[in-house]
Amino acid sequence: MVRTRIAPSPTGEDLHIGNLYTALINxxxxxxxxxxxxxxxxxxxxxxxxxxxxxxxxQTLKDFGLSPDEDPQxxxxxxxYRQSERLEIYQKLAHQLVEKGYAYYCTCSKERLDDLRKKxxxxxxxxxxxxxxxxxxxxxxxxxxxNYVIRLKVPRDRKIVVEDLLRGRVVFDSNNLDDQILLKSxxxxxxxxxxxxxxxxxxxxxxxxxxxxxxxxxKHILLYEAFGWEKPVFCHLPILRNPDRSKLSKRKNPxxxxxxxxxxxxxxxxxxxxxxxxxxxxxEKEIFSLEEFIEVFDLKDLQVVGPAFDPVKLEWMNGEYxxxxxxxxxxxxILDFYKKYQQKNLPENLVEKxxxxxxxxxxxxxxxxxxxxxxxxxxxEYQIDLSNKKELLKKIYQExxxxxxxxxxxIGEKMVYLAKKLNIKAGEFFMILRxxxxxxxxxxxxxxxxxxxxxxxxxxxxxxI
RNA sequence: GGCGCCUUCGUCUAGCGGCCUAGGACGGUAGGUUCUCAACCUACAAAUCACGGGUUCGAAUCCCGUAGGCGCCA
Numbered sequence: 014m015v016r017t018r019i020a021p022s023p024t025g026e027d028l029h030i031g032n033l034y035t036a037l038i039n040x041x042x043x044x045x046x047x048x049x050x051x052x053x054x055x056x057x058x059x060x061x062x063x064x065x066x067x068x069x070x071x072q073t074l075k076d077f078g079l080s081p082d083e084d085p086q087x088x089x090x091x092x093x094y095r096q097s098e099r100l101e102i103y104q105k106l107a108h109q110l111v112e113k114g115y116a117y118y119c120t121c122s123k124e125r126l127d128d129l130r131k132k133x134x135x136x137x138x139x140x141x142x143x144x145x146x147x148x149x150x151x152x153x154x155x156x157x158x159x160n161y162v163i164r165l166k167v168p169r170d171r172k173i174v175v176e177d178l179l180r181g182r183v184v185f186d187s188n189n190l191d192d193q194i195l196l197k198s199x200x201x202x203x204x205x206x207x208x209x210x211x212x213x214x215x216x217x218x219x220x221x222x223x224x225x226x227x228x229x230x231x232k233h234i235l236l237y238e239a240f241g242w243e244k245p246v247f248c249h250l251p252i253l254r255n256p257d258r259s260k261l262s263k264r265k266n267p268x269x270x271x272x273x274x275x276x277x278x279x280x281x282x283x284x285x286x287x288x289x290x291x292x293x294x295x296x297e298k299e300i301f302s303l304e305e306f307i308e309v310f311d312l313k314d315l316q317v318v319g320p321a322f323d324p325v326k327l328e329w330m331n332g333e334y335x336x337x338x339x340x341x342x343x344x345x346x347i348l349d350f351y352k353k354y355q356q357k358n359l360p361e362n363l364v365e366k367x368x369x370x371x372x373x374x375x376x377x378x379x380x381x382x383x384x385x386x387x388x389x390x391x392x393x394e395y396q397i398d399l400s401n402k403k404e405l406l407k408k409i410y411q412e413x414x415x416x417x418x419x420x421x422x423x424i425g426e427k428m429v430y431l432a433k434k435l436n437i438k439a440g441e442f443f444m445i446l447r448x449x450x451x452x453x454x455x456x457x458x459x460x461x462x463x464x465x466x467x468x469x470x471x472x473x474x475x476x477x478i
Numbered sequence: 479g480g481c482g483c484c485u486u487c488g489u490c491u492a493g494c495g496g497c498c499u500a501g502g503a504c505g506g507u508a509g510g511u512u513c514u515c516a517a518c519c520u521a522c523a524a525a526u527c528a529c530g531g532g533u534u535c536g537a538a539u540c541c542c543g544u545a546g547g548c549g550c551c552a
Contacts, residue, residue, distance in 0.1 A: 130552090139480055140552055180483070189481055191551080228482060228550035249483085256489080258547060286490090289503090293491050297502055316484095316491085319548060323489050326504040336517075373517040384515085425513085432513095443513030455515045 015048030016218045022055045023066035027269040028073040031253050034287045039221050040079045045307050052084040054095045057201050073271045077280045091215040103202035107163045107195050115239035119146040119164045142192045163196040173231040178248035185231040209236040224249045251291045251319045275354050277378030282331040291316040332376035344368050350378040366465045370457035392452025410475040419468045421460040
């Protein structure tokens with residue numbers, strides 16, 4: 014049974030876009046293999062905990078259509094799925110490790126550790142725990158009253174092999190590993206202890222995570238061996254980069270996944286774009302459905318170079334999806350978008366009429382308002398000066414008033430006729446009319462827009478100037 | 479600094495020893511269409527396959543070095 018997971022920490026506003034990428038790959042791999050996709054919340058860092066982050070992470074995942082099969086909210090057979098609720102498990106197993114001789118109690122004071130560090134740095138050595146407490150006789154009953162941590166007893170002179178699905182054998186020298194703290198003095202586990210225990214107990218078959226974890230994998234391997242557990246498959250994904258090639262960060266890019274939704278990106282458009290990071294469709298298709306992705310995806314085809322996240326291509330892809338969307342569906346998406354993110358209740362019938370006009374013009378749902386605001390409100394300002402065009406505008410509305418069959422085509426014909434009669438170039442003529450009606454120089458097709466606005470309203474707008 | 483990963487057009491990538499005078503997509507440029515903007519169509523520019531050595535009849539593709547980038551630890 015394939016079981017995959019993501020293990021986000023609720024230490025930011027929301028789900029990071031890099032986590033969304035990891036989630037996508039985990040989700041797809043689980044679905045492809047008829048397995049389960051799990052979300053575990055790693056909330057053991059109490060200082061950096063952000064209130065409400067867990068809820069937002071889970072909600073964002075759902076918004077993108079990557080609903081987990083097991084998570085802290087819906088539970089599952091291997092819960093709890095929140096690390097802060099699993100402390101006893103970690104504590105019990107950590108002490109067990111001490112008893113088995115793979116870990117030890119350490120009672121070194123902060124002062125001693127600080128001195129040690131300073132000394133090592135002065136001697137240009139790598140700052141590391143010196144193993145002072147390694148041979149301390151374990152007297153846990155006595156120790157429990159004192160401040161202590163549990164450290165991993167890293168074996169000396171050993172080659173630790175990480176079998177990575179994408180990189181093959183990656184060999185680490187155990188002498189470069191620190192005697193990692195497993196259990197902190199406050200009883201909380203460190204990341205390394207908790208992640209190994211949870212992945213094993215939750216029966217995770219494939220650990221698919223970002224490359225930044227590759228360096229700590231040998232510690233995890235040591236723990237799997239110490240516990241006598243079977244190792245899962247490791248697969249370290251490329252890390253998404255900023256345009257300057259550094260790790261994707263909020264300094265240089267919007268990184269919260271929900272930001273893209275708030276901007277009017279369609280969930281699957283974002284995921285489709287993400288799918289193309291480090292992977293390409295066998296037929297070099299750019300646009301494909303989730304179902305198709307699941308069908309043709311293989312973990313082994315992933316590339317390991319960290320790709321730069323390109324917002325421009327994302328926008329193109331979103332535009333492609335908007336153009337492909339059925340009119341009625343797009344209408345609903347626009348309505349929902351403005352209601353949810355901008356607290357605007359747009360009239361459904363009017364939006365419905367405008368959709369065909371803007372479908373191939375907008376790239377994001379939020380572009381809709383830029384194009385269509387004038388349908389809902391009269392222009393408050395005009396992008397070109399019309400004060401000396403009043404005579405012309407008068408002739409126009411007088412002409413418009415004669416039209417009985419208020420259809421785009423008729424309007425167009427009449428206007429072309431009038432422009433010719435007044436000996437004004439069509440381009441110029443329509444630009445003046447456009448700005449007079451909409452306030453803007455860039456708009457949906459004018460004749461069609463005027464048809465939607467209605468004769469009375471158009472005439473009013475021209476008279477008003 | 480130590481350890482590890484990586485290196486094909488600006489970007490995402492195809493390529494797994496001959497099909498490569500390196501293909502596609504985004505973006506760019508030029509043109510067409512056009513009431514603006516898009517969309518659409520056509521064409522063009524863009525990688526001496528990081529660099530240097532091997533191996534081979536033949537290398538973007540295999541091997542070794544170097545440089546650079548990134549990550550982790552500190």
